Amino acid sequence: MQKEVEEIINAVDRHEELFNNAIPMIASENVTSSQVRVLLASDLSHRYAEGDVGARFYQGCEFIDVIEARAIKWAKELFNAEYVNVKPVSGVNANIAVVFALASPGDLMMALSIPDGGHISHAAYSVPGLRGLRLKELPFDPKEMNIDVDRAVQAIRELAPEIIMLGASLFLFPHPIRELRTAADEAGTVIVYDASHVLGLIAGNKFQDPLREGADVVTSSTHKTFPGPQGALILCGNAQSEAIDRAVFPGTVSNHHLHHIAGLAVTLREMMQFGESYATQIQRNAKALAQALYQAGFKVLCEHKGFTESHQIAIDVRDFGGGDAVAKRLEQAYIITNKNMLPWDNSPDKPSGLRLGVQELTRIGMKESEMIEIASIMKRLLMDEEPVNTVKQDAIALKKDFQDVKYSFDGGAAYRNPVKK
Numbered sequence: 001m002q003k004e005v006e007e008i009i010n011a012v013d014r015h016e017e018l019f020n021n022a023i024p025m026i027a028s029e030n031v032t033s034s035q036v037r038v039l040l041a042s043d044l045s046h047r048y049a050e051g052d053v054g055a056r057f058y059q060g061c062e063f064i065d066v067i068e069a070r071a072i073k074w075a076k077e078l079f080n081a082e083y084v085n086v087k088p089v090s091g092v093n094a095n096i097a098v099v100f101a102l103a104s105p106g107d108l109m110m111a112l113s114i115p116d117g118g119h120i121s122h123a124a125y126s127v128p129g130l131r132g133l134r135l136k137e138l139p140f141d142p143k144e145m146n147i148d149v150d151r152a153v154q155a156i157r158e159l160a161p162e163i164i165m166l167g168a169s170l171f172l173f174p175h176p177i178r179e180l181r182t183a184a185d186e187a188g189t190v191i192v193y194d195a196s197h198v199l200g201l202i203a204g205n206k207f208q209d210p211l212r213e214g215a216d217v218v219t220s221s222t223h224k225t226f227p228g229p230q231g232a233l234i235l236c237g238n239a240q241s242e243a244i245d246r247a248v249f250p251g252t253v254s255n256h257h258l259h260h261i262a263g264l265a266v267t268l269r270e271m272m273q274f275g276e277s278y279a280t281q282i283q284r285n286a287k288a289l290a291q292a293l294y295q296a297g298f299k300v301l302c303e304h305k306g307f308t309e310s311h312q313i314a315i316d317v318r319d320f321g322g323g324d325a326v327a328k329r330l331e332q333a334y335i336i337t338n339k340n341m342l343p344w345d346n347s348p349d350k351p352s353g354l355r356l357g358v359q360e361l362t363r364i365g366m367k368e369s370e371m372i373e374i375a376s377i378m379k380r381l382l383m384d385e386e387p388v389n390t391v392k393q394d395a396i397a398l399k400k401d402f403q404d405v406k407y408s409f410d411g412g413a414a415y416r417n418p419v420k421k
């Protein structure tokens with residue numbers, strides 16, 4: 001084999017070996033079932049299908065139409081939505097399409113700042129800036145780690161933004177959609193809810209139900225708590241569907257990723273079948289991990305309200321050198337996390353926080369007892385200063401029994417290429 005090709009294949013093998021052994025806790029990741037992984041490697045990944053089901057610009061789309069029609073139908077059923085678009089290739093792509101469809105240059109958008117948990121695509125240098133929108137931060141209460149309802153209602157009444165972007169990357173508690181709806185109605189504001197982090201919880205009837213609570217539009221990636229292939233979808237009522245359809249294709253997507261649509265369709269079926277038990281266990285695991293870390297002496301945010309209602313927990317780790325140092329130290333012991341800004345931070349390079357997500361650990365079958373064990377491993381490394389290698393061996397030993405994807409029809413291997421013998 002050519003040496004350079006071999007290098008790439010070896011790097012993929014070593015990456016899979018790393019994740020085979022490691023404790024993966026990045027809150028925006030997950031693993032797909034073997035059935036989905038095989039579909040991701042199918043011929044669909046080579047094809048074009050611009051246009052809509054039954055109205056394509058290319059021939060050869062007979063079966064692609066079957067797949068996309070099913071994905072749309074099942075997403076409508078699972079999320080109880082009038083309209084679904086499954087074409088955006090990422091959460092940012094979905095946000096771009098919706099903002100371009102529903103707002104015009106000079107309009108005002110309100111969203112959370114990044115230290116308060118907002119996603120980068122909600123920030124001035126991203127989607128709102130590219131669309132020429134003015135941007136104001138949604139008022140945030142750092143003690144409650146949520147939008148400050150009274151100040152937000154007042155701001156909506158005073159400023160009458162054309163669009164509010166709810167949802168977040170650091171997302172511990174349901175956002176107050178109902179509480180903002182009346183003010184939004186009076187001001188003529190469209191409420192968009194970015195569900196990327198919590199779509200798998202919503203699929204399992206947990207966390208919140210944004211469309212029923214008053215969101216006009218839901219955008220979401222499909223690979224965080226929702227354990228599908230990388231991609232995104234948009235849910236809304238029929239009122240916005242035409243403008244959003246056009247903003248997706250031909251506006252911001254040429255060819256959508258057809259292999260991912262097949263994977264999405266299968267994951268939708270998985271969540272129709274297993275979503276409720278999966279989402280229930282995610283919430284139990286997140287609370288168990290938070291409680292165990294808190295009892296060990298870590299500054300886990302929001303103890304007064306049960307730490308979290310999502311898959312995430314946030315810890316102020318300034319006592320241990322800050323988020324950057326702690327995430328790197330944990331990585332040495334095969335615990336994969338990320339540094340995270342908290343509301344009082346100014347620099348993304350020196351954040352005081354660590355964000356942990358339990359959705360992937362849940363997907364591979366871990367329960368409360370494993371969360372307690374992980375908290376103990378983290379304490380031993382960060383508080384008791386046990387040698388990295390000792391702790392790493394215990395992390396690898398814990399992971400050994402959790403190698404298969406659960407809450408799926410095929411229960412396949414999570415970290416091994418399914419086509420490899």
Ligand code: DSN
Nearest residue numbers: 027028091120169170
């Ligand atoms: N920034 C990613 C995260 O929340 O980890 C999502 O795009």
